[in-house]
Amino acid sequence: MTALDILMPRPMLPIVQEQLDKAFTVHRLYEADDPETFLAEVGDKIRGVALTGCGVDADFLKNVPNAEIVASFGVGYDHVKTDDCLAANVVVTNTPDVLTDEVADTAIALMLMAVRELGQAETWLRDGNWTGKGAYPLTPATLRGRTLGVFGLGRIGKAIAKRAEAFGMTIHYHGRHQQDGIDYPYHASLKDLAAACDTLMVVAPGGEETKHAVNAEVLKALGADGFLINIGRGTVVDEDALIDALESGTILGAGLDVFEHEPKVPEKLTQLPRVTLLPHVGSASQATRNAMGQLVVDNLKSWFETGKAVTPVPEMR
Numbered sequence: 001m002t003a004l005d006i007l008m009p010r011p012m013l014p015i016v017q018e019q020l021d022k023a024f025t026v027h028r029l030y031e032a033d034d035p036e037t038f039l040a041e042v043g044d045k046i047r048g049v050a051l052t053g054c055g056v057d058a059d060f061l062k063n064v065p066n067a068e069i070v071a072s073f074g075v076g077y078d079h080v081k082t083d084d085c086l087a088a089n090v091v092v093t094n095t096p097d098v099l100t101d102e103v104a105d106t107a108i109a110l111m112l113m114a115v116r117e118l119g120q121a122e123t124w125l126r127d128g129n130w131t132g133k134g135a136y137p138l139t140p141a142t143l144r145g146r147t148l149g150v151f152g153l154g155r156i157g158k159a160i161a162k163r164a165e166a167f168g169m170t171i172h173y174h175g176r177h178q179q180d181g182i183d184y185p186y187h188a189s190l191k192d193l194a195a196a197c198d199t200l201m202v203v204a205p206g207g208e209e210t211k212h213a214v215n216a217e218v219l220k221a222l223g224a225d226g227f228l229i230n231i232g233r234g235t236v237v238d239e240d241a242l243i244d245a246l247e248s249g250t251i252l253g254a255g256l257d258v259f260e261h262e263p264k265v266p267e268k269l270t271q272l273p274r275v276t277l278l279p280h281v282g283s284a285s286q287a288t289r290n291a292m293g294q295l296v297v298d299n300l301k302s303w304f305e306t307g308k309a310v311t312p313v314p315e316m317r
């Protein structure tokens, strides 16, 4: 393969860097003293972008007018404006499937931590309260008898639902479409789903269409025994409405892996008692992140070797 020029705006995993360095000439934007001058110098040569940690839109693409592919790390690609990429004839790829089970495991763990206050109970022990004050207080909530409402019954949503069934939960779902061959009850609106369940699992993508879909009305419908679990994207939840709902007892608790302005987390959320917070670790094992990285490499190589990407996002097909 000739040494085609690839742009890497932010550092990627060693497994990605090592393989891309062997196959391509990699231009590391993050090492440039002056990114604008750097892009002015190398931008015309760039044929592909290995992307993590930043967005892509029409302005970005103007810097790399000969780019053919943006290979993004992660299954969610709300940070990539696919319309702009289509207009510039740039294919976009993501990293689906290889992280599905890891993220579903994390989602179940987050739900159990939130409902049974397991993080708080561990802090109780570590702080010496078990010996000092006695047993951790009984939790008002239990997973027993709960109904899980899955908002976004896609690859990860289905893997979460399968696990939740094994925990004895009843499953309902909402998405834009009712799915063939799925027996779980479907709700045409998110509010109806929230009213039908007491544990709302958000695993829908981010972006304008889903922005603040979980709002005050939805949280009210979830009800006073309700838990909100978000493993999807922070933008899907109106965080101010969530804080109000938690403070007023409109819902009982929440478990959040993702936030609207990561890595910033609203201080109030960190102070509320029945809230479990994780720093976006849904897929964050070395094995799963390496599998995602490998897919970034495979997409770039496949595109330049065969003219076909391995996992183009649906908008490209």
Ligand code: NAP
Binding pocket: 075, 076, 077, 096, 097, 099, 103, 151, 152, 153, 154, 155, 156, 157, 174, 175, 176, 177, 178, 203, 204, 205, 206, 209, 210, 231, 232, 233, 257, 258, 280, 281, 282, 283, 284
């Ligand atoms: P997927 O297979 O594409 O599933 C997405 C589901 O959401 C589909 O069932 C889809 O159903 C529904 N959906 C899509 N757009 C919607 C909209 N505008 N309104 C309502 N429902 C919509 O994706 P996946 O692989 O399961 O990943 C789902 C999301 O999880 C990713 O986009 C990412 O944001 C998030 N994620 C988070 C982590 C983490 O570390 N926390 C890790 C991986 C992924 P319909 O087409 O019927 O609407």
Ligand code: 8YV
Binding pocket: 052, 053, 073, 074, 075, 076, 077, 099, 280, 282, 283
């Ligand atoms: C990654 C994710 O942590 O795949 C996704 O959509 O949210 C996570 O698996 C993230 O994309 C890496 O930047």
